[in-house]
Every structure is written in C-alpha cells, then in structure tokens.
Amino acid sequence: QGAISFKDVHFAYDPARPILKGISFEVPAGKTVAVVGPSGAGKSTLSRLLYRFYDIQSGSITVDGQDIRGITQKSLRSVIGMVPQDTVLFNDTVAYNIRYGRPSASEAEVKQAAEIAQIGHFIEMLPEGFETKVGERGLKLSGGEKQRVAIARTILKAPPILILDEATSALDTTTEREIQTALDVVSKNRTTLVIAHRLSTVISADEIIVLKSGEIAERGTHAALLEQN
Numbered sequence: 001q002g003a004i005s006f007k008d009v010h011f012a013y014d015p016a017r018p019i020l021k022g023i024s025f026e027v028p029a030g031k032t033v034a035v036v037g038p039s040g041a042g043k044s045t046l047s048r049l050l051y052r053f054y055d056i057q058s059g060s061i062t063v064d065g066q067d068i069r070g071i072t073q074k075s076l077r078s079v080i081g082m083v084p085q086d087t088v089l090f091n092d093t094v095a096y097n098i099r100y101g102r103p104s105a106s107e108a109e110v111k112q113a114a115e116i117a118q119i120g121h122f123i124e125m126l127p128e129g130f131e132t133k134v135g136e137r138g139l140k141l142s143g144g145e146k147q148r149v150a151i152a153r154t155i156l157k158a159p160p161i162l163i164l165d166e167a168t169s170a171l172d173t174t175t176e177r178e179i180q181t182a183l184d185v186v187s188k189n190r191t192t193l194v195i196a197h198r199l200s201t202v203i204s205a206d207e208i209i210v211l212k213s214g215e216i217a218e219r220g221t222h223a224a225l226l227e228q229n
C-alpha cells in the first residue's frame, strides 16, 4: 500500500523560474527511494508537493494510482508521516507532541511509541521555552531528541508512506548514526521517500535519484552510481 508516482512533474514557485522540469519516478509500495543532489536542486520541493503544501503546474503525482489533487489534504496527510530536518514542537508535553500523530491513541500506545524511539523517560516533560503550571522550566531537548519525538509520533501514527526530508542532516555524526538506525526501523516495509544531501547516507535505498537544477541527472542503486562516478 502507498505506491507513489511522479509523472512529468513541472513546478515553479515563481512562473519566471522553473524549479522542477519534468520529473518522473516511482516509489513502489513498501520500497525506499532517495533523492540526493546539491542544495537548491529542488529536493525538498518534491517532498512539499507530495505533502500538498503546493500544487504542481503540470504532470501528475499519484498515490495508489489516485491523483493527489483529488484527495483532501486531510486524508492525504493521514497516510503520510513526515520527519523534517528540524522538528518544531508544540507548546505542550512531549507526550502531547507524540500523540499529535494519532490523537485517538491510548496512553499506553503513546508510551510504547516513546520507548521504541528511546525517549520513554521524559514524555511528561515540556520542551524548552515552555513552563509548567507550577513554574518549572521546560526541558532542553537536543536536536537528536527532537528527532526522536518526530520518530515516536510517526511510530504511533504508523502511516503507509514516510517522507524523511533531511531528517538527520542537522545532527552531529554520532547522533546522525543513532537516529538513522531508528529511522531504518520505522521505514522498513513502508513506502519511503528520503531526501538527503549526500549519497553516503542512503546506501540501502532501493533506488537513488540524483537531482540537479530540477532535472534527474542520474539514477540507480548506490553501487551502480558509485561505479559510474
């Protein structure tokens, strides 16, 4: 479930400056496709289009064969989990922030998702900058811990489709490796679109697409791309 198809997608924020110039690729159900390329190539724009922050000007994007323009934003987003580069947390407890992924979840399910993401010990804490009713200061969460909150939210939501948009690129190398391991677990058997800066972080993707100036410059497995370069 959750097969994604981009067909001849054209998109520009400003009509005078095309950003995506005819992009076609598929993410088969349950597989992982990574989009890599230099900054400004249009990688994040692809993920924003799939999440329908913007609509494309021509071509089509489909999920399970259905054009996403025919799906309400709410039902589209209910099948997609997004882990961005920097997770912005709501002014409430970590548990609340996790529950946002599926408001109907029980307390036990929230706790379990937090434990899988290894933040079970501070789900009643408030993120930094917020204050509890008794005046305690919020907990300062590191970048890695914030990403674990986003991961726990996604585990709880359990969507068939996952978008990882530079989800580890703001982290130091050790934390990046830890979060990557957690993300590998979450993305297993889910249709996953990974946006990454470097080829070395997406070794296990089923296909890698190299985007340059809004066009697909190369595509293939990690091994095949290494051989060509």
Ligand code: ADP
Pocket: 013, 014, 019, 037, 038, 039, 040, 041, 042, 043, 044, 045, 046
């Ligand atoms: P990447 O993720 O590959 O770094 P982006 O998709 O973020 O690239 O951006 C592609 C191009 O689109 C860049 O030139 C960027 O400046 C431009 N861009 C991104 N977001 C917007 C926006 N909201 N309005 C106008 N231009 C934008």
Ligand code: ADP
Pocket: 073, 074, 077, 078, 080, 081, 082, 083, 100, 101, 102, 157
């Ligand atoms: P509403 O229209 O009720 O405010 P939203 O548009 O905020 O709902 O969200 C619709 C669905 O998308 C919900 O299932 C929500 O959990 C999910 N969702 C919204 N934003 C994100 C996000 N950044 N990451 C993961 N899921 C999200």
